Amino acid sequence: MKKNLKLHQWLMKWHFISGVIILPFVLILSVTGFIYLFKNTYESPQISDYRNLDVKNERLTFQEQWEIAGRNSSVKPHSVILSGKTDEATEFISGKFANVSHLFVNPYNGAITGEFIENESPMGEVRNMHGSLFLGVWGGRIIELVGCWLFVMLLTGIYIWWPVKKWSVFGFFIPRIKRGRRTFFRDIHAISGFWISILLVMILAGGLPWTEVFGNNFKKLQKITNTGYPATWDGQGLQSWPTKNAMSLDEMILVAKKYPLLGTVSLRFPKGKDGIFSVSNTYYKNLNAQKVIHFDQYSGRVLALHKWSDVGFLMRGRMWLMAFHQGQLGAWNFLLIACTASLLFIMSLAAIISYLLRKPKGKLQVPNVPSNFHPGKYIFLSIVILGLILPLFGLSVLLIALLSRLPLRKKQAKNS
Template identity: 50%
Template sequence: MKNRKLNQWFWKWHFIAGIISLPFVLVLSITGAIYLFKPKVENPIIENIQKIELQNQGEKLSYDQQWEIAQKNSKRKLNSVIISNKEQSTEFISGRFGGKKSIFIHPYSGEVSGTFQAKDTWMYKVRKLHGELLGGKIGTKIVELIACWMIILIISGIYIWFPFSKGIKGVFTIRFNEGKRILARDIHAVTGFWISILLLLILAGGLPWTDVFGGNFKKVQKWTNTGYSKTWRGIGLTSTVKEKRITLDEMITIANKENLSGTITLGLPKSPKSTFSVSNKTFPLSDQKMIHFDQYSGELIKSHDWSDVGSLIRGRMWLMAFHQGEFGGWNWYLVFLVAILLTVMSSAAIFSYLWRKPKGKLGIPKQPKNFKMSNGFVLVLITLGVVFPLFGINVVLIFLINIFRKPKEISKT
């Protein structure tokens, strides 16, 4: 038998978390499902730009010649080139992350085939809505807070609903003939139970992008030396300065000998003393490498593989890739299904609340009488507040409001 007062306490906090979160959860689940189609939107655009005619093209331009043309037509300094053995326009890149922009050079004519920047697509708006509710820094913090409350919703929801009385049958049963409120409640509870673990994994994959938790996570990586090493990023590695740097064609020939899989990027030297950096984005993640070469001699300076990556960054990269459905078809369909079911579950919760809410009242459950949180529960709340600072601040504010406000009603589950 469950502790009745503890169950009532959990119900109150599940209710509060739902009131705070559900409207935003609907936005995040819908935009998340749409954003999974990003490659299907962007890849055809890029492929069309890269397409070239192979007849009567003449002699192919060197990569250095193409780079000079690209740099003249780029407002920003180029930092890398994509190595490809296909007969297509060469992609040169400036900027990073959201500011990344590609300029494509026809390898035979030297013409600019086109440019591509994710910011110019409608999918970028979806991303901004999903990641920050179009609200900039404030928006990202709201999304982070909602993600924290979703974790509380999942944990408290499982405890409240778990079918001790109905047995295991309750995990599978949706009652269609007992009224619309019961139907909505069962859709919410049963669906929530089955996607709970996957949803926690997806939330864990999204949290590293947040400002507060994500920033603190990076600090922990640095303190514990469990992130990327400095030399992975080329820090501390230098080339022996000579009169002339090797050509891009020579460097690309050296890079191709590494037989890397996936999308191969050649990072250009940032200064006369820095290095060429060859990396690949591929799956499984364990096949990723980062290799640094002397920009004057082409000699290998440092080679990193996945075994050189710290444990925290490994977990972080795995979860972030899972969050975006990047591990293949099974991953994409699984995350898409969770996003759809989360939308259904959240909608059902809203309807269930509206159909049970007393007229003219919010229907917020009371704190159970004579209920005292155990030291264990207090410790759990403090721990969650430390790990998720925005959640901790939010809980303190709610408790303060609760102290100065006398509840007027007790709502039944």
């Protein structure tokens, strides 16, 4: 591929400007993302203290435990985890998303062994920093904008990294050590960016569905194309047919156990007299093994059974990428994300060091672009397409374009 040198300079300018703005945030994201990978490792000992217990006496019924959990939880539990182990406390779940709470009930004496609230844990704080900088909705928008520009920086970085004349192992695949510190750190930045570029794109694709603007637009696309969850996946539109007596929780659990499921299995409680019981499992190692089954709360009759293959392809891809983003698909995934987060930190830090080593004192030194250069229709079209896919990026480009016109207008007004 023959490079356009003027385009190279133009992309270098915008790669530099966007880097100055977002690299501090990228450093935060890489550090907090790396730390959050160890969430289960960090939280497991505390949860184990709540969960593990000595087996004594006869067990209370699940119905009795459910009632105890309801009396001792600030938010009424909506689910119970079906573990099948006799030496563990029964785990009841309330809340959703970041506000999930886990309440543990000793099945032998009814005592509350502990409550774990995810949003109040240290890892919950790390997640909030990673997703919103502790700034709520506006912080989330900042992180989304950073993610959009990081994606653009990857594209422009690959073009800038591509050799002008000929390939060389040193400088393109191995850092040059004998060319001085500035060149060394420049090579560290460019080469590490090249090696992790594809992984970073996948990680960004797994993170953007959590964002407000892109995430909501993606949900709308799934709805329009009918590529999300089936309409009754979460039980919407299904209802029980009331008879004299509803099944007890113990009776429902016996019915649920006839459907062996892999991973973490939960039983969701019915809401009201027309509500339904729902059994589902989470198994990241093999998403295809996930199912959700809805039952009539009076007869135990199956109202709907959905397999993962019933889910639309956009939702399946989205959930896989989101699990990949968090390193949940297995040890290989965990190691890939950990290494990528580490290299992203090194890459960003190397860019800052390289810039500081070459920057004249007191000057910003933005790369120059020939005054007669115009990007062309294909570059313009690419920016428009990216702006439509990543709306916050598109809005920021429009804002930059408007601001860049202000000095010119002021100059023209002064000359007239």
